[in-house]
Amino acid sequence: MNSLPPNAPGFSFKTRVTNAWANIELLRQAVIASARAVFDDDTSVSIGTVASELMENAVKYGVWAGATVQTMRVAVRGREKVIEVEVEAPSSEEAAANLERHLAWMRSFASAEQAYQARIVELATAPADKRSSMGLLRIAVEGPCSIEAELTADKLLVVRALLVGSA
Amino acid sequence: MIEHDLGDLKLRTTETAEAVVVTWLGRSNAATPGDLVSPPLLAAADRAAATNLPLVFAFEQLEFFNSATITVLLRTIRALRGRPVSLTLRYDEEKRWQRMFFDAFTGVGLGEGDNVRLEAVRA
Numbered sequence: 001m002n003s004l005p006p007n008a009p010g011f012s013f014k015t016r017v018t019n020a021w022a023n024i025e026l027l028r029q030a031v032i033a034s035a036r037a038v039f040d041d042d043t044s045v046s047i048g049t050v051a052s053e054l055m056e057n058a059v060k061y062g063v064w065a066g067a068t069v070q071t072m073r074v075a076v077r078g079r080e081k082v083i084e085v086e087v088e089a090p091s092s093e094e095a096a097a098n099l100e101r102h103l104a105w106m107r108s109f110a111s112a113e114q115a116y117q118a119r120i121v122e123l124a125t126a127p128a129d130k131r132s133s134m135g136l137l138r139i140a141v142e143g144p145c146s147i148e149a150e151l152t153a154d155k156l157l158v159v160r161a162l163l164v165g166s167a
Numbered sequence: 168m169i170e171h172d173l174g175d176l177k178l179r180t181t182e183t184a185e186a187v188v189v190t191w192l193g194r195s196n197a198a199t200p201g202d203l204v205s206p207p208l209l210a211a212a213d214r215a216a217a218t219n220l221p222l223v224f225a226f227e228q229l230e231f232f233n234s235a236t237i238t239v240l241l242r243t244i245r246a247l248r249g250r251p252v253s254l255t256l257r258y259d260e261e262k263r264w265q266r267m268f269f270d271a272f273t274g275v276g277l278g279e280g281d282n283v284r285l286e287a288v289r290a
Contacts, residue, residue, distance in 0.1 A: 025175065060198070120271055123238060142263075
């Protein structure tokens, strides 16, 4: 996985919180407020949205029952115009495989915009299915960002979005 | 005027001689926003159909919506297909996050020959 150097100067936000839904909005606002000290307004809002959608997925699709860790880790690092947003939460091989399938589906399109539009048409015209899968598509386009995922040996799923902003 | 207080989100429905307008205010960040927003949206659509007025969803004052809200909005549009309701989605083109989402709508041409149109404003 691509990663910023651990000693990279610049913006850094890191915390660990429970999976309470209310924490997502609190952290979205905290990330935006902090990012505004470094980045322009649009970029700061994008960073907050990316963090928020990744946290929503972690809470919704994390495997919390029986997990030894009952918290999610949220980290945002920015250096110059490159920003990395990372959310880590308990998961499973099955959940990680589901996510990888979804990412592969997104990559099967020529662009994230095309995948986003295809899903918009589907949701606006076809009968409802269980999972909308809009969160990752949305941040891939709005960020814009690339998204990677990795399941650790401890069954923690790390989802990382890398976006380019304006200082 | 009818105002629905839905946590961080408020939906305000007003009726004029020109339209039934649902104004989105605040932040739509609920885990399952459909349970909250679908009833007021569909009630406004019923009112628009009964009065033969266009229906407007006004997003320009909205600060944020999550992807679950996007899904609810798209499913509401689907529910209105085939009904005698003309829907306008009004947004602030100066807010990048709103422009990015509604630009995607433009790209797929949902409004062409359909009962949905987009209106970009500068709030």
